[in-house]
Amino acid sequence: MKIDILTIFPNMFDGFVSESIIKRAIDKGLVEINVHNIRDYSTDKHKRVDDYGFGGGQGMVLMPQPIFDAVEVLKTDESKVILMTPQGVPYKQECAYDLSLEKHLIIICGHYEGFDERIRTLADMEISIGDYVLTGGEIASMVITDSVVRLIDGVIERESHINDSFNNNLLDYPVYTKPANFRGMCVPDVLLSGHHANIDKFRKEESLKRTEERRPDLLEKR
Numbered sequence: 492m493k494i495d496i497l498t499i500f501p502n503m504f505d506g507f508v509s510e511s512i513i514k515r516a517i518d519k520g521l522v523e524i525n526v527h528n529i530r531d532y533s534t535d536k537h538k539r540v541d542d543y544g545f546g547g548g549q550g551m552v553l554m555p556q557p558i559f560d561a562v563e564v565l566k567t568d569e570s571k572v573i574l575m576t577p578q579g580v581p582y583k584q585e586c587a588y589d590l591s592l593e594k595h596l597i598i599i600c601g602h603y604e605g606f607d608e609r610i611r612t613l614a615d616m617e618i619s620i621g622d623y624v625l626t627g628g629e630i631a632s633m634v635i636t637d638s639v640v641r642l643i644d645g646v647i648e649r650e651s652h653i654n655d656s657f658n659n660n661l662l663d664y665p666v667y668t669k670p671a672n673f674r675g676m677c678v679p680d681v682l683l684s685g686h687h688a689n690i691d692k693f694r695k696e697e698s699l700k701r702t703e704e705r706r707p708d709l710l711e712k713r
């Protein structure tokens with residue numbers, strides 16, 4: 492898969508692409524992530540990317556020209572263009588699964604007070620990562636990229652995401668590591684028993700219990 496991210500703050504992605512599972516996926520050639528500075532596409536002699544909004548109001552608005560030009564350069568028949576905005580559809584694991592099957596994502600990060608409304612016409616979908624407002628779409632685009640990349644075949648073991656929280660609308664069961672007794676808090680006996688059928692049963696029950704307690708809304712969707 493190829494992911495092109497359009498941003499006015501490309502340095503924000505330095506750590507994201509050079510650590511952990513994302514780095515490993517890039518190194519293995521399972522994903523190519525290109526971070527593009529929107530400013531590089533500006534035809535303005537001062538490389539401006541934003542300006543005051545017509546009609547007044549506070550803050551700067553991202554101009555359409557650099558973003559249209561960037562998308563037109565990068566887009567092919569296989570591309571899906573995503574716009575990060577708090578006005579988009581709420582992001583869910585199901586959407587991450589769908590996006591992980593795409594060949595090419597182009598993710599546009601909005602910033603400052605907003606982006607020119609005409610930029611919306613470029614997008615195949617608009618995504619919000621939650622009902623709160625970030626200073627820009629950069630962190631939101633990392634959330635999308637991270638959750639999609641880990642689902643690409645070969646990035647992590649299939650087993651790990653089959654048991655993910657939200658798979659089948661269930662939260663994950665609790666996990667433990669050494670020591671078996673930490674400050675009097677003991678690992679449930681069944682996990683030390685080596686009895687796989689009982690361990691499976693325990694995990695299913697805990698998963699259900701946890702979902703009932705914390706996210707009963709998920710169970711209604713099952």
Ligand code: ADE
Nearest residue numbers: 575576577619620625631
């Ligand atoms: N940009 C600012 N806030 C956002 C959010 N909640 N989701 C996606 N993009 C955003």
